[in-house]
Structures are given as C-alpha cells and as structure tokens.
Amino acid sequence: MSGAHPPPPPPNRANAVDVETAARLASELVDRLEGSTASHVELVVGDVRLAVELTPGVLAASLGQAPPPPVDVAASPEIPEPAVVVTAPLIGTFYRRRDPTEDPLVEVGDLVEVGQVVAIVEAMKMMNDVIAEAAGTVSAIHAYDGELVEFDQPLVSMGPR
Amino acid sequence: MSATFDSVLVANRGEIAVRIVRACREFGLRSVVAHSAADAGSQAVALADAAVCVGPPPARDSYLNAAAMLYACARADTGAIHPGYGFLSEDAYFAEACAQAGITFIGPPPAVLRLTGDKLAARRRMAEAGLPVLPGSDGPLTDAREAYAVAARIGGPVILKAATGGGGGGIRVAHELGEVEAAFTAVQRDARRTCLTDEVFVERFVKHARHVEVQVMADRWGRVVHVGERDCTIQRRRQKLVEETPSLAISPELRERLCDFGLAAASAVGYQSAGTVEFLVDHRGELSFCEINPRIQVEHCVSEQAFGVDLVGTMIRLAAGDQLPFAQADLHSTGHVIECRINAEDPARGWAAATGRIGEFHPPAGAHVRVDTHAHDGFVVGPHYDSLLAKLVVTGADRPEALRRMRVALDEFHCTGVATNLAFHRKLMDHPVFCAGEHQLDFLERFGTDDGGLREKLVV
Numbered sequence: 001m002s003g004a005h006p007p008p009p010p011p012n013r014a015n016a017v018d019v020e021t022a023a024r025l026a027s028e029l030v031d032r033l034e035g036s037t038a039s040h041v042e043l044v045v046g047d048v049r050l051a052v053e054l055t056p057g058v059l060a061a062s063l064g065q066a067p068p069p070p071v072d073v074a075a076s077p078e079i080p081e082p083a084v085v086v087t088a089p090l091i092g093t094f095y096r097r098r099d100p101t102e103d104p105l106v107e108v109g110d111l112v113e114v115g116q117v118v119a120i121v122e123a124m125k126m127m128n129d130v131i132a133e134a135a136g137t138v139s140a141i142h143a144y145d146g147e148l149v150e151f152d153q154p155l156v157s158m159g160p161r
Numbered sequence: 162m163s164a165t166f167d168s169v170l171v172a173n174r175g176e177i178a179v180r181i182v183r184a185c186r187e188f189g190l191r192s193v194v195a196h197s198a199a200d201a202g203s204q205a206v207a208l209a210d211a212a213v214c215v216g217p218p219p220a221r222d223s224y225l226n227a228a229a230m231l232y233a234c235a236r237a238d239t240g241a242i243h244p245g246y247g248f249l250s251e252d253a254y255f256a257e258a259c260a261q262a263g264i265t266f267i268g269p270p271p272a273v274l275r276l277t278g279d280k281l282a283a284r285r286r287m288a289e290a291g292l293p294v295l296p297g298s299d300g301p302l303t304d305a306r307e308a309y310a311v312a313a314r315i316g317g318p319v320i321l322k323a324a325t326g327g328g329g330g331g332i333r334v335a336h337e338l339g340e341v342e343a344a345f346t347a348v349q350r351d352a353r354r355t356c357l358t359d360e361v362f363v364e365r366f367v368k369h370a371r372h373v374e375v376q377v378m379a380d381r382w383g384r385v386v387h388v389g390e391r392d393c394t395i396q397r398r399r400q401k402l403v404e405e406t407p408s409l410a411i412s413p414e415l416r417e418r419l420c421d422f423g424l425a426a427a428s429a430v431g432y433q434s435a436g437t438v439e440f441l442v443d444h445r446g447e448l449s450f451c452e453i454n455p456r457i458q459v460e461h462c463v464s465e466q467a468f469g470v471d472l473v474g475t476m477i478r479l480a481a482g483d484q485l486p487f488a489q490a491d492l493h494s495t496g497h498v499i500e501c502r503i504n505a506e507d508p509a510r511g512w513a514a515a516t517g518r519i520g521e522f523h524p525p526a527g528a529h530v531r532v533d534t535h536a537h538d539g540f541v542v543g544p545h546y547d548s549l550l551a552k553l554v555v556t557g558a559d560r561p562e563a564l565r566r567m568r569v570a571l572d573e574f575h576c577t578g579v580a581t582n583l584a585f586h587r588k589l590m591d592h593p594v595f596c597a598g599e600h601q602l603d604f605l606e607r608f609g610t611d612d613g614g615l616r617e618k619l620v621v
Contacts, residue, residue, distance in 0.1 A: 090216065090229070091213070091214070091215050091216065091229045091232045091233060091236070092232055093232075123228055123229075123232060124228045148232060148235055148236035149236075150213045150214040150215070150233070150236060151198060151214045151215055151216045151217065151223075151229070152198055152214055152217075153214070
C-alpha cells in the first residue's frame with residue numbers, strides 16, 4: 001500500500017463507467033416510473049444524457065444525441081447472448097402438439113426461427129399459437145402436455161443458436 | 162361448517178382480496194389469489210396459500226376475464242370463487258358459468274344477479290313488493306321525445322339512468338325539461354358503450370337527499386336479517402368517500418321502516434348471501450328505493466365494527482350451505498362508526514386518480530381504529546385499477562367521540578410520494594355542516610372549492 005492517491009481513471013474508462021452507471025440508473029428509473037404520470041424524464045451521468053419518454057402503459061428509453069455514446073468495443077464488457085424464455089400468452093392448457101397424432105412442435109435441441117410456433121395454449125376451445133419472438137436452440141421445455149399453465153409462465157427456454 | 166368446498170379462489174385484488182384471504186385463513190380454508198401480472202407482488206398474494214396469474218395488467222384481460230378465472234380454479238383446484246366487489250362480482254353470466262363448472266360462486270344466485278343488474282326490472286319488482294319507488298317510467302324509454310313526455314308528467318328535475326349501468330356510471334340529471342332530450346341521448350350513448358343493454362329510464366330527481374343503505378344477509382332457506390344501515394351521503398362524482406352508522410338522517414321509527422323495507426326487498430328477489438339495498442331519504446324523511454347491490458360492499462367494515470359480526474366470513478359460510486349463524490334478535494349495534502376512504506387521488510385536480518410510487522406509508526393504529534389496506538412503503542399505484550388505498554374505520558360511543566378519534570387517526574396517517582385525499586378528510590371532519598350531520602348528497606357541489614378544499618359557509 002503506497003498510501004498515494006489513486007490515479008485518475010483514464011478518459012475512455014470513465015466514459016464506459018458513465019454508460020454503465022447510466023444504464024443501471026435508467027433501468028432503476030424505469031422501474032420507479034412504472035405507473036407514474038410523468039411524461040418525460042432526463043438523466044445525465046457524466047457525459048451521457050439519457051431521455052425517457054413515457055406514454056400510457058409504454059416505456060421507451062432513448063439515448064440522447066449529444067454527446068454521442070462512446071463506441072469502444074474493447075472497453076465494452078462481454079455480454080453473453082441471453083437465454084430466451086417463451087412464456088404463456090394466456091392462462092389455459094399447454095400442448096406440445098397441434099394434434100395428438102402429430103409430433104411435438106419442438107424438441108430440446110431443435111433450432112427455432114423467429115415467428116415459429118413452439119407450443120399451443122388452449123382456452124375455451126380456442127387453440128392459441130405460442131410463438132418464439134427470437135431465434136435460438138431449444139434448451140428446455142418447462143410444462144408438460146396438458147398442464148394448466150398460468151399467464152406468463154415459462155414454457156420453452158432457448159439458448160444461442 | 163357443512164363445507165362443500167375446502168378452498169377459495171379470490172377473484173379480486175387490493176384491500177378486499179386481503180380481507181377475503183384473512184377470512185379464509187380464519188376458517189381453515191385454502192386460499193388462492195387470482196391476480197394480474199401487475200399484482201404478482203401484492204399483499205393478498207403474499208398472505209394466500211397459492212396464487213395464479215390470470216392475465217396481463219388491464220382488467221379486461223385479467224380480473225374481468227371469466228374464462229381465465231375458471232381456468233385458475235381448475236389449475237389451483239379450488240371449489241369456490243369469492244368475487245369481492247366490482248369486476249365479476251355482479252356478472253350473472255359468470256355466476257352461471259361457475260355453477261356449470263361445479264364451482265361455488267360466493268354470492269347470490271345468477272337469477273338474482275340478472276334481476277338486480279336490470280335497474281328497471283328491480284324497480285318494478287320493488288314496487289310490486291310494496292317498497293316506495295320514485296315516480297318514473299314504467300318501461301324502457303324508446304326515444305328522447307318519450308323521455309321528455311315522461312319528464313313533463315313527473316314534473317321538476319329528473320334523473321336519467323341506464324337500466325344496466327352500475328358504479329355510478331350511465332347517469333345524468335336534467336334540472337329542467339329543456340335538458341331532458343340531451344341527457345337522454347348522452348345516457349343512451351354511454352349505455353351503448355359500457356352497459357349490457359342501451360335501455361334508459363327516468364325517475365324524479367330528489368334534490369335534497371341522503372344516501373342511506375341497509376345491509377342484509379340471507380341464507381338459502383329464505384331466512385333474512387338486516388345488519389343495520391349505513392349513511393353514505395358524502396360522495397364525489399357519485400363515488401362514496403365517507404360512510405357511517407347509525408345515520409343521523411333518520412329517526413328510530415324511520416330506521417325500523419327502512420330496515421323492514423330492506424328485508425322485504427331481499428325476500429322479494431329471493432336473495433342469498435350478503436347484499437345491500439340502497440335508498441334515498443329526502444329532507445322530509447320520505448324513503449325511496451334506489452337499487453340492490455348484490456355483493457359485499459367496500460363499506461361493509463362499518464357494519465362489522467358496529468354489530469361485531471364478520472360479514473365476509475358469514476358470506477363464505479352461507480355459500481358453503483350453512484344457515485344464518487345469527488337471528489335478528491342477536492344483532493345489536495353499539496356506538497358510532499365512521500369510515501373514510503383514503504384514495505390515491507388529487508382533490509385539487511378534479512379528484513383525478515393519482516399514480517406513482519408511495520414513499521412512506523404509515524397508517525394509524527390504536528384502540529377503536531381499524532385499517533383495511535393493501536398498501537405499504539414503496540407500493541406502486543398503477544394506472545390500471547381503482548384508487549382505493551385504505552379504509553380507515555373508527556369507533557366511538559357516540560358521533561362526537563367517533564369524530565374526535567377520526568381526527569386523531571387522520572392526523573396520524575402518513576403517506577408520501579402519491580397525492581391522496583387525506584387533507585380533504587381532515588378538513589371534512591372539522592366542517593360545521595358535516596359535524597352537525599346536516600350534509601346532503603350535494604355537499605361537495607355546495608361546499609367544495611376548486612383547490613380541493615372546503616368552504617365553511619355558502620357564498621351567496
């Protein structure tokens with residue numbers, strides 16, 4: 001321990017920290033604003049300005065124009081491609097097949113394209129397609145055939161392609 | 162309890178969901194809260210044995226989704242549904258669907274809901290049963306000209322109502338004949354948008370009236386008791402703000418008549434479960450029937466405190482097939498009870514509902530104070546549901562004592578981060594007209610100021 005003052009952070013590093021901090025604060029802010037009547041909020045962290053526009057029921061965050069967000073690939077932390085979880089669009093009965101005589105719509109290990117039907121949730125004799133909104137490889141199926149699933153219940157997990 | 166079910170799905174949210182879960186816990190019934198995605202972290206969900214998410218935040222996709230509630234029953238294996246108030250509580254189709262699915266609907270039978278849901282049919286049935294109804298149209302009005310003709314025959318100001326409206330909606334007052342046709346058109350338009358039918362009827366408008374209602378309880382063998390009256394005259398936009406019992410507007414003789422009418426109304430429709438019969442009392446003490454609310458009411462706590470009974474628990478027992486656990490002679494009111502509805506709303510901005518995150522929430526406590534609430538520190542008041550945060554219920558030996566205790570309790574009530582009507586209630590409890598008990602339904606129009614305050618005297 002030298003006891004000396006810590007060296008000032010390099011400029012690039014500071015920017016990256018600002019972006020990270022802004023992103024974290026923004027996500028906290030968005031949580032706090034849920035249900036609020038505010039329509040416009042700005043957040044300034046160091047060199048980063050973040051503007052949040054709220055319309056009823058919808059949150060849309062946009063990074064400000066000036067200064068432009070620093071593009072520093074080397075400094076950016078490695079973000080792994082997140083796992084995608086397809087959830088139930090409504091409460092009802094989960095089916096892996098369109099028809100009992102058919103094969104399951106997806107199996108673990110299958111490659112799924114955007115917009116592909118991965119399961120069915122039946123409610124009031126209506127067959128509702130459960131659609132993958134991202135592409136990926138099916139890593140797990142969380143519900144069993146005929147299970148009564150609740151709204152937003154995880155049904156199918158997908159990893160990177 | 163001769164239980165036909167051992168578990169209850171709570172198809173509601175907010176403070177009433179908490180109230181129902183507590184009643185279930187007391188009776189050893191498994192409780193499952195059916196909630197929207199917005200209420201996954203609610204107090205009712207935390208207290209219940211289990212929870213089922215029935216849909217996204219908008220009520221029409223969750224709390225008003227009858228099919229989703231039945232699926233939730235199947236998923237959670239519950240034998241009964243308590244609908245609370247609002248949402249599906251007065252929906253005859255839903256009650257019918259529950260019956261067909263073999264699920265006990267904790268409320269009146271579908272046929273009763275069909276009748277009470279049609280104010281015009283209920284009005285006719287009440288007149289046949291000998292209850293006083295206001296002069297008005299015998300059937301639905303066909304057009305604005307007929308509305309004008311009936312209004313001319315009645316004379317004076319009239320009120321136009323949508324036959325299947327509810328919750329204070331689909332109602333217009335025409336103070337003069339010249340306003341009748343426009344009011345008819347407006348009510349019919351509202352009815353087409355929000356009600357089951359577009360039938361409109363007209364009644365005499367009682368200008369200087371108080372809203373007094375009778376709590377009734379009935380079992381399936383036709384035994385009916387009343388649990389006294391509640392005076393709900395302090396309202397804003399036809400929404401109750403303060404309720405109390407006993408009512409200062411009625412003499413002991415009038416109270417007896419009112420409660421007898423309540424019993425007659427319940428018997429005339431074959432009522433079962435907890436219900437409320439609403440009346441107007443004019444300045445001469447004349448009573449007239451308004452409507453039947455076929456559900457537990459927000460303000461049921463007032464009667465529970467005054468009579469020492471458990472209305473929500475009794476409702477569940479009645480649905481399970483029990484007889485009424487008390488006779489009329491067992492029911493006695495003691496003291497005076499006042500309830501203030503603490504809402505997230507801004508009286509200074511036309512009573513607009515307020516949203517946002519509550520900072521600190523410290524409700525009052527102590528002897529003679531009951532608070533029914535689902536709010537807490539950090540609670541988010543979202544835009545999807547009603548603004549009720551808490552019901553503050555205070556008991557005294559008499560009205561002055563209850564008022565004094567209410568002032569202390571309101572003073573102690575601390576809620577930051579979201580606009581509330583707490584300051585309004587504090588002013589109301591000191592208002593000379595309210596303290597004297599001389600207020601009427603137009604109290605806020607007469608004494609309310611644009612900034613959400615109250616003037617003490619009328620400005621002439």
